[in-house]
Structures are given as structure tokens and as C-alpha cells.
Amino acid sequence: MSSKGNMTDVAMPQLAESLVSATIAKWLKKPGEKIEQYEPICEVITDKVNAEIPSTLDGFMGEIVAEEGSSVAVGEIICRISAAGGAEAETAAASKSEPVTVQQSSTADASMRSRFSPAVQTLAAEHGIDLNSVTGTGMGGRITRKDVLSYIGNGGSAKRDAEAPAASTVSNHKAEANTGSPFAGMVSPPPSVPSPPLGTVIPDVRHSGLHLTEMPKIPQIEVEDTGNGRSEYFVDVTPIRNTIAKNMRQSISEIPHAWTMIEVDVTNLVLIRNKLKDEFKRKEGVNLTYLAFLLKAVVNAIKDYPIMNSFWAVDKIVVKRDINLSLAVGTEDSVITPVIKRADQKNIAGLAREIDELARKTREGKLTLDDLQGGTFTVNNTGSFGSILSYPIINYPQAAILTFESIVKKPVVINDMIAVRSMANLCLSLDHRILDGVICGRFLQRVKDNLEGFSLETKLY
Structure with a gap:
């Protein structure tokens, strides 16, 4: 930041070592609005993940230089902030008083209620505060540092602390019921919710544990009349969709793709998961999914x-x-690839916890650049939405990507007799510059052997 009088220039920061630019997704503050130190002023979109840019001083939002949707190089000015106490600050404060009253008095909008800045999270952790108990006065019900400090100063309320988690749990379950989110299955019931009585038949619906958590943003659509009574629809290309297009084009143009598939008998895997999933959920508080076993086999x-x-x-x-x-986690409008670091050092239970953690971070919008960097091999669970065969595009610059398709009961010939078994397809796309059919065939066979090798005696820890 550079200062001119009482105005301070805010430049696009270097969010990652390889980052050269970012796109302004949304301004969280408008000109004239008061800003606290560490409070997010805008959201930006990079090639990897969405991030927030915080203010480094107290003051008022001045001129917005970079408009929403514009791409800004690292180091370029995006806005100016008027330092608290200056003449510009007093003028800005006077001009903003009425809009702020309207914003803070509106309690219906809670779209930002679960979005916490790093400063708010750090402050809450230092004082052991449950942020569900704090009332947010920021945009969309967002909790600011001032809200946390005010809560600390008031000492909180025992009744409020007790009621807030319950209210939060109810709202979470309602949200899941209404959103159809691909991450909906990952929310663990609170300890106060009793397990169903023994003997209750619960349908076993297969899912990966990686699901959407909110309805996708509705794209802006423009309609153009062509003059012949018919209209065409134009959908704006979002920065995320543009990044996906660029990465996919690079992968296809630079990597000579080849593809192979193998069928796997996962009957024993289904049996062991059904046997252990309820106890694992009670013990760990997370779902034991097929994906955890697949990752271990891979x-x-x-x-x-x-x-x-x-x-x-x-x-x-x-x-x-x-x-x-x-x-590979797909939503209706984007695909992201969070990374489990050093997966070879984790057991099945550890992998299940990592899957749940990534689901929680995605659900709360807390994935960081580090969560999306460093991947060396990609696994895609296309079977979670019923696919039985697919041809995945390699996650550049990796050498291969493996998809696990839907588990389907089929008649299978075993020792000249027909038996009904749970079968699934494994599809592998490979970089033919690095890998050939022989090595990939052996690799797939090893994954198959590992999956079919799971038994009722398999240990999760």
C-alpha cells in the first residue's frame, strides 16, 4: 500500500508464488462505508481458488479503481482507503450514515453469516468463542472483528451460548433439505440426536461424501431477438468457468490422452463398509465412504x-x-480439485477424515490456495451421480486421472456358475508421453486387486 495524503492505495497482493493476476469477483465494501483493520473489502478469483483481500488499516472505503469482473495484475491498484481521522474520512462517514443504518437494521439477509475472515477466526479461537453465538452486523449478516470484540466485552450469555448451537444445527439441517447440495451428506448429527433403534432398516444410498452445499449461482442470461420470431440465450462466462476452459484446453492440446478401463468386483467392499460405517460414524463423527477405501487402494x-x-x-x-x-469435486457450475497431502502416510480412517475435512472447508468456503496445490495424481468419483463409464480429462500437468464409477449389481460367472455381485468400473486417462498400455494395465490390475482384497478383517486404523 502507498499513501497519498489521507488516502491509501490498495494493490492486488501476491496471493501465491506463481500468481500473476486475479479477477475481482465482488466488492464487499462500497465507497463511504467504514472499514476495520483485517476486515475483507473484496473477493477475488484466482486460477486455483476464491480468496478475500483484507484491509490493513481502519478507515473508510474511498475510490474503487478495479470494477467487478475485471482482471488485475499483481501490484496494480484496486481501490483507495481513507485513513480514519482525516477530512476525507469525516466526509465519507457523513455520506454513508444512512445506508449503513439500513444495512445493519436488515436481519433478513444472512447470506454471509457463515463466512469468517482469518482475523475473526483467530480472535474467536484465542478467546474460545463459538461464532454461532455472535450476532453479525456486517454485509449479509457477516461477523466482523468489532462484533467479536463487542461480544467479548459483554461477557456473552450462558443461555445464548447454549441455544446458539441448537439453532445452528436446525438451520444446517433445513439448509441441507432445501439445497440439494453435493456436500449435504457430510454433516454429522450432533451428539444429542439419538441413533435409530436397532433393527431399523435404513436404505444404503451410495455417495462419495463430496457433495454440493449450496445451490449454484444463477448465471446472467441475455435474450436477443433475431428478428425471425426466435430468440437466442447468452450466458455470461464467469471467471471460474473461463479458468476451467483455459486449463482443459491446455490439457487436451498439450497432453496426448489415452484411455483404458477395468471392471472390479467390490462385493466384499460393500459388505465391510456396511458393517463398519455406523460404528465409525459414532466414533469419528464422519461418514465412512467408498472413496476412502478407493484412495487407499490407489x-x-x-x-x-x-x-x-x-x-x-x-x-x-x-x-x-x-x-x-x-x-475432483464437481458442482453445477465449476470443478475444483482439493488435495490430500501425503496420502500414502494415512490409513483408511485418516483418509475418511481428510475427505470430511475437505468437504467441510468447501461447504464453508474456506479452501485456501494451499488446499488446491501440490496434487500429483487425481481421483474422480463419477459414480456418486450414477455414471457407469466416463473419459476424464487429465488434471494438468499430472500424468493420469482415475475415475471410480457407480456400483451396480450384475450377474457374474464364477467357477462356471452365475452369481449376483456388486461390480464397478475403473476408468483411467493417461499421458501417453509418459505412460504406456502395459504399465497402466498393471497399475489398474493392482488397484483392482487391492479393492477386491478388502475383507471383513480389514483394519481401518
Whole structure:
């Protein structure tokens, strides 16, 4: 930041080492509005993840230089802030008094209620405060540092602290029921909710545990009359969709894709998961999904065939030592790939917890750049929405991507007899510069053997 009189220039920060620009997604403050130090002033979109830019001083929002939707290079000015106490600040305060009253008096809008800035989270953690108990006065019901400090100063209320988690739980369940979110299955019931009585039949619906948490934003649509009585619809390309298009085009144009598939008998896997999932949920508070077992099978196969954990570097092939699994998570309007770091050092229970943690972060909009960087091999659970066969595009610059398709009961011939078994397809896209059919065939066979090797004696820890 640079200062001119009482006005301070705010520049686009270097959010990551390789980042050269970011797109302004939304301004959280308008000219004339009061700003506290560390309070987010805008949301930006990068090639990896959405982020927030906080204010570094107390004051009032001045001129907005970069409009929403514009791409700004690192170091360029995005806005100016009037430092608290200056003449500009007093003028801004006078001009903003009426709009702020309207904003703070409106309690219906709680769209930002669950979005917490790092400063708010740190302050709450230091004082052991449950943010569900704090009333937010920011935009969309957002909790600011001033709200937390005020809550600390008032000492809180025991009754309020007791009622807030219950109210939050009810609202969470209502939200899940209304949103159809792909992350809906991952919310653990509170301890106060009793388990169903023994003998109750609960339908076993297969899901990966990685699901949407909110309805996607409705794209802006423009209608143009062509003059012949018919109209065409134009949908704005969002920065996220533009980034996906760029990455997919790069992957397809630079990587010679090849594809192969193998069928796996997962009958024993279904049995062990059904046997252990209820106890695991009570003990760990998270769902035991098929995805956790798949990741373990993939990790063990990569250990046997480390060339799968590599990328092309023009004059050499770089094989990564750490196995960092990227999980392809699709929503109606985007695809993100959060990463489980050092997945080879985790057991099945640990992988299940990591899946739940990534689901929670995505649900709360708290994924960081670090959560999305460093992936060395991608796993995609397309079976979670019923797919039985797919041809995935490689997550550039990795060497391969594996998809786990839907589990389907089929008649299978075993020892010249027909039996009904739970079957699933594993589909692998590979970079043919690095990998060939023989090595990938052996790798898939090893993943198959690992999945079919799970039994009722398999240990989760």
C-alpha cells in the first residue's frame, strides 16, 4: 500500500508464488462505508481458488479503481482507503450514515453469516468463542472483528451460548433439505440426536461424501431477438468457468490422452463398509465412504508403480516422492480439485477424515490456495451421480486421472456358475508421453486387486 495524503492505495497482493493476476469477483465494501483493520473489502478469483483481500488499516472505503469482473495484475491498484481521522474520512462517514443504518437494521439477509475472515477466526479461537453465538452486523449478516470484540466485552450469555448451537444445527439441517447440495451428506448429527433403534432398516444410498452445499449461482442470461420470431440465450462466462476452459484446453492440446478401463468386483467392499460405517460414524463423527477405501487402494498401487505419480518436463520425466491425491469435486457450475497431502502416510480412517475435512472447508468456503496445490495424481468419483463409464480429462500437468464409477449389481460367472455381485468400473486417462498400455494395465490390475482384497478383517486404523 502507498499513501497519498489521507488516502491509501490498495494493490492486488501476491496471493501465491506463481500468481500473476486475479479477477475481482465482488466488492464487499462500497465507497463511504467504514472499514476495520483485517476486515475483507473484496473477493477475488484466482486460477486455483476464491480468496478475500483484507484491509490493513481502519478507515473508510474511498475510490474503487478495479470494477467487478475485471482482471488485475499483481501490484496494480484496486481501490483507495481513507485513513480514519482525516477530512476525507469525516466526509465519507457523513455520506454513508444512512445506508449503513439500513444495512445493519436488515436481519433478513444472512447470506454471509457463515463466512469468517482469518482475523475473526483467530480472535474467536484465542478467546474460545463459538461464532454461532455472535450476532453479525456486517454485509449479509457477516461477523466482523468489532462484533467479536463487542461480544467479548459483554461477557456473552450462558443461555445464548447454549441455544446458539441448537439453532445452528436446525438451520444446517433445513439448509441441507432445501439445497440439494453435493456436500449435504457430510454433516454429522450432533451428539444429542439419538441413533435409530436397532433393527431399523435404513436404505444404503451410495455417495462419495463430496457433495454440493449450496445451490449454484444463477448465471446472467441475455435474450436477443433475431428478428425471425426466435430468440437466442447468452450466458455470461464467469471467471471460474473461463479458468476451467483455459486449463482443459491446455490439457487436451498439450497432453496426448489415452484411455483404458477395468471392471472390479467390490462385493466384499460393500459388505465391510456396511458393517463398519455406523460404528465409525459414532466414533469419528464422519461418514465412512467408498472413496476412502478407493484412495487407499490407489495409494498402495502408486507405491508399486511410482511412474504414475509423475509429470512431463520436456527433457525429463519428474517422479514425485510424495503422493498427494487430488479429488475432483464437481458442482453445477465449476470443478475444483482439493488435495490430500501425503496420502500414502494415512490409513483408511485418516483418509475418511481428510475427505470430511475437505468437504467441510468447501461447504464453508474456506479452501485456501494451499488446499488446491501440490496434487500429483487425481481421483474422480463419477459414480456418486450414477455414471457407469466416463473419459476424464487429465488434471494438468499430472500424468493420469482415475475415475471410480457407480456400483451396480450384475450377474457374474464364477467357477462356471452365475452369481449376483456388486461390480464397478475403473476408468483411467493417461499421458501417453509418459505412460504406456502395459504399465497402466498393471497399475489398474493392482488397484483392482487391492479393492477386491478388502475383507471383513480389514483394519481401518
